[in-house]
Every structure is written in structure tokens, then in C-alpha cells.
Amino acid sequence: xxxxxxxxxxxxxxxxxxxxxxxxxxxxxxxxxxxxxxxxxxxxxxxxxxxxxxxxxxxxxxxxxxxxxxxxxxxxxxxxxxxxxxxxxxxxxxxxxxxxxxxxxxxxxxxxxxxxxxxxxxxxxxxxxxxxxxxxxxxxxxxxxxxxxxxxxxxxxxxxxxxxxxxxxxxxxxxxxxxxxxxxxxxxxxxxxxxxxxxxxxxxxxxxxxxxxxxxxxxxxxxxxxxxxxxxxxxxxxxxxxxxxxxxxxxxxxxxxxxxxxxxxxxxxxxxxxxxxxxxxxxxxxxxxxxxxxxxxxxxxxxxxxxxxxxxxxxxxxxxxxxxxxxxxxxxxxxxxxxxxxxxxxxxxxxxxxxxxxxxxxxxxxxxxxxxxxxxxxxxxxxxxxxxxxxxxxxxxxxxxxxxxxxxxxxxxxxxxxxxxxx
Amino acid sequence: xxxxxxxxxxxxxxxxxxxxxxxxxxxxxxxxxxxxxxxxxxxxxxxxxxxxxxxxxxxxxxxxxxxxxxxxxxxxxxxx
Numbered sequence: 001x002x003x004x005x006x007x008x009x010x011x012x013x014x015x016x017x018x019x020x021x022x023x024x025x026x027x028x029x030x031x032x033x034x035x036x037x038x039x040x041x042x043x044x045x046x047x048x049x050x051x052x053x054x055x056x057x058x059x060x061x062x063x064x065x066x067x068x069x070x071x072x073x074x075x076x077x078x079x080x081x082x083x084x085x086x087x088x089x090x091x092x093x094x095x096x097x098x099x100x101x102x103x104x105x106x107x108x109x110x111x112x113x114x115x116x117x118x119x120x121x122x123x124x125x126x127x128x129x130x131x132x133x134x135x136x137x138x139x140x141x142x143x144x145x146x147x148x149x150x151x152x153x154x155x156x157x158x159x160x161x162x163x164x165x166x167x168x169x170x171x172x173x174x175x176x177x178x179x180x181x182x183x184x185x186x187x188x189x190x191x192x193x194x195x196x197x198x199x200x201x202x203x204x205x206x207x208x209x210x211x212x213x214x215x216x217x218x219x220x221x222x223x224x225x226x227x228x229x230x231x232x233x234x235x236x237x238x239x240x241x242x243x244x245x246x247x248x249x250x251x252x253x254x255x256x257x258x259x260x261x262x263x264x265x266x267x268x269x270x271x272x273x274x275x276x277x278x279x280x281x282x283x284x285x286x287x288x289x290x291x292x293x294x295x296x297x298x299x300x301x302x303x304x305x306x307x308x309x310x311x312x313x314x315x316x317x318x319x320x321x322x323x324x325x326x327x328x329x330x331x332x333x334x335x336x337x338x339x340x341x342x343x344x345x346x347x348x349x350x351x352x353x354x355x356x357x358x359x360x361x362x363x364x365x366x367x368x369x370x371x372x373x374x375x376x377x378x379x380x381x382x383x384x385x386x387x388x389x390x391x392x393x394x395x396x397x398x399x400x401x402x403x404x405x406x407x408x409x410x411x412x413x414x415x416x417x418x419x420x421x422x423x
Numbered sequence: 424x425x426x427x428x429x430x431x432x433x434x435x436x437x438x439x440x441x442x443x444x445x446x447x448x449x450x451x452x453x454x455x456x457x458x459x460x461x462x463x464x465x466x467x468x469x470x471x472x473x474x475x476x477x478x479x480x481x482x483x484x485x486x487x488x489x490x491x492x493x494x495x496x497x498x499x500x501x502x503x
Binding site: 183185202203204206207208210211212242243246 | 453460461463464467480481483484485
């Protein structure tokens with residue numbers, strides 16, 4: 001197998017939904033949302049924006065960064081768990097808008113782990129198909145708003161899309177190996193069918209994700225005789241910050257090596273892995289590439305044209321979209337956070353309470369911020385209580401600047417999970 | 424034997440829990456806020472290490488480990 005990572009791309013809709021805005025609708029406080037999830041804000045696409053719109057914008061960004069000839073694409077794979085039911089899926093529209101006439105395209109109707117599965121599939125097909133564009137695109141705001149907002153899930157999810165170009169042509173990093181797994185008997189633990197509200201047994205999801213992600217990473221690394229400590233960057237599905245910390249802990253690597261942007265985008269399901277990769281790459285090539293956020297899809301609605309970066313102040317602080325109402329409606333007395341669950345198996349959120357060993361304070365565990373100029377810049381990561389970074393280290397190793405391997409890993413509804421290593 | 428298992432369970436759970444473990448072994452550790460979902464991942468790992476058992480993925484359900492009594496039942500049933 002000869003497959004290489006060439007470039008990543010991403011698109012995030014410009015509308016920032018702050019915790020204050022959500023708290024107002026969910027009868028809780030912004031502080032509570034952040035304390036149980038680590039999320040400060042997320043992006044929601046406009047009503048008219050489709051999954052295909054988001055996917056196309058990320059695809060354009062990726063192809064521009066790669067400098068690739070789109071007419072030579074051998075395949076397009078679009079992963080999405082939130083595309084509307086029916087056929088054809090968004091891949092056909094993305095291909096048409098890219099001007100492709102004969103290249104095969106494939107939809108992966110997979111939430112969360114979809115991008116990883118697409119990458120692994122592409123790495124196995126690149127020898128025969130050449131350039132393969134893999135896109136993960138999600139409009140999770142449509143999923144959580146299809147039914148009355150559930151406090152346990154509405155706070156988590158965001159919209160966005162990410163993309164990666166994989167090819168048999170030599171590129172910056174070679175994909176060494178990938179492993180994929182599915183436990184179909186657990187499919188009801190996290191599911192959505194548009195006929196009823198999103199179902200999530202958070203306790204079970206957390207339990208499985210916290211074991212299966214590190215296990216898959218070890219499996220893929222052992223195949224290549226690579227020690228976790230030798231990996232520069234772990235790009236993991238941004239489900240929640242506590243899970244990312246758990247993954248680092250399980251692998252005995254510094255938390256800073258596990259890239260995190262969940263505070264700003266929430267859980268964007270299958271898009272999160274590639275958005276994280278695109279952002280990580282932006283950090284490494286700062287000045288050479290445009291920022292990840294908010295590129296306008298060619299034919300998207302007017303609300304898409306606004307730059308999301310304008311939402312960030314020079315200090316990196318986020319300006320709330322709408323002033324939240326005063327915190328007069330906090331969580332119920334005795335409520336102890338979304339990570340709690342009952343023995344009856346009641347649904348709970350995957351989001352966890354603030355991890356004891358990794359805070360979300362300003363300047364900590366937040367490897368990248370946007371400046372007012374729109375450039376992405378790394379922010380010095382604080383030393384976590386349990387595993388400090390090397391002296392002077394300031395966040396995850398950029399994809400292009402460090403020689404060490406990069407690991408991609410994801411877990412999601414199905415359950416599907418796996419890992420991929422490139423170097 | 425059962426007392427020994429329960430004693431060892433209490434010790435390992437207490438190392439992870441943020442609150443005192445209830446005296447009643449049947450009492451839910453989650454409803455009382457002794458453990459949360461993430462802490463349970465640590466508890467499962469600690470049980471595997473302490474009792475030298477491998478808990479298969481199919482058994483990874485919070486209900487099986489909701490109380491000291493349920494943990495004890497699981498361990499006894501799985502030959503530790």
C-alpha cells in the first residue's frame with residue numbers, strides 16, 4: 001500500500017452559538033455547560049445550508065491547499081451521520097459541484113468515525129484510484145433541533161466539515177497502517193433515525209470509547225513497531241475534552257500531544273477529526289495557509305458569507321452572539337453533571353464534567369486560538385497536573401514540522417472505531 | 424471469600440471515588456454521585472488489575488458495575 005496525506009481542509013459556518021445563547025434556551029447556565037462539557041461555543045449552519053454545502057466548502061479548501069487538479073480526482077468519499085435520509089447522499093452533489101464527470105463517489109452514512117473510515121478506505125484504494133478526496137461533513141444542529149432540545153445533547157454538537165486529499169503520489173506523510181472495528185450489537189447505545197430524538201446512553205458510550213480508542217491506537221502502532229511516546233500528534237475525534245485526556249493518560253503521553261479544539265467547535269461528529277487536522281496543519285504552516293474557519297461555499301446562503309473569525313477578538317476571547325440572560329436558572333439542585341448516569345440506563349450525555357486533571361482555564365488545554373487578523377496561532381499550553389509537556393513546548397506537534405508519526409483515531413455510533421498512523 | 428472481594432472492591436473504588444462509599448453494598452454508586460461515567464472507566468481497569476480478569480467489551484455496561492454488590496457478583500461469576 002502506498003498512500004500519502006497531501007493536505008487537509010475545513011469549513012466552519014460563521015454563526016457562533018455561545019454557551020450563553022444555549023443556556024437561555026435550555027434553562028441552565030453557560031458556566032454549567034462549560035463545566036460539564038469543556039465546550040464554550042460551537043458553530044451552527046444556517047437553515048438553508050445543507051451537509052453538501054458544508055462538504056463542498058471543505059473540499060474546495062482542501063484542494064486549494066493541496067494545489068491539486070480536481071479533474072484528476074479518482075474518487076470522492078463523503079462521510080456524514082447527519083445528512084438527510086434518502087438518496088442520493090451528499091457525495092453526488094459534492095462531485096457535481098467539483099465538476100467531476102466520471103469519478104466514482106461514495107457516501108459513508110457514519111457519524112463520528114466516518115472520516116477515519118473514509119481515510120482508511122482511501123488509503124487502500126489509492127494505489128488503483130490515485131487522488132481520493134475524503135470529506136466529513138455534519139449539520140448536527142439539524143439533528144438536535146429536529147425534536148425539542150435535550151439539555152444533555154444540545155450542548156454538545158456543532159456543524160462543520162473537514163477534508164483530506166489522499167493519493168498514491170508521494171506527499172508530506174505516508175499512511176503506514178490503519179485498523180477499523182465495529183461492534184454492531186451496541187448500535188442502539190447511540191442512534192438517531194429522524195423519527196425520534198437522538199438517543200445516547202452516555203455511560204456506555206464513554207466506557208467503550210475510553211477503552212477502544214487507546215486500544216485501536218496501540219494496535220495500529222504495534223503493527224508499525226512505534227511506541228506511543230514517539231508519536232508527535234494524536235488527532236482524535238473531538239467528542240469531549242475529558243475523553244481526550246483519558247486517551248492521553250491511557251497511552252501515557254502528555255495531554256498536549258492530543259490535539260483539542262472542542263472548546264470552540266463542540267463535537268462536530270464525523271467532521272471533527274479532519275477539522276482538527278486542518279487546524280493543526282494551519283498552526284504548523286501559519287502564514288502559508290489561510291485560516292480554517294469560515295470559507296464561503298460558492299452557492300451558500302448569505303449567512304455563510306460572514307467570516308467566523310470576526311467573532312474572535314484580538315485577545316482570543318470570544319464575543320457572544322447573543323447576550324445570555326442572567327444565570328437565574330442553574331442546574332437542578334443536586335445535579336452533578338452530564339457524566340452521571342443512573343443504573344436504570346437512562347440516557348445521558350457523552351460529555352463529561354470538568355476533568356480533574358486538565359482544566360479549561362484560559363491558556364490551558366487549548367492549543368490554538370485565532371487572532372483578530374485571522375491567522376491561527378498556537379497558545380502556550382499549560383502544564384497539566386498529571387503529565388507535563390517538555391520545557392518550552394507550546395502545544396501539539398505540527399503535522400509538517402515534526403518528523404514523528406501522527407495518529408488519527410475515532411470512535412462513534414455503531415459502535416465503529418479505529419486508528420490510522422502516518423509518518 | 425465474599426467479604427474479601429467486597430473489601431478489596433471498596434478499597435479500589437475509594438481510591439477513585441470523590442465521595443465516601445456507602446455502607447450498603449447494594450446502593451448505587453452513580454445515583455449518589457460517588458462515581459461518574461469517566462470514573463467508571465478507571466474502576467473497570469482497576470478491577471481487571473486487582474482481580475486478574477479481563478472484562479470483555481460485551482460486559483462493558485454501566486449497569487453491571489453500578490454498586491459494590493454488582494461488582495462483586497460480576498467478579499464471582501467470572502472466576503476471580
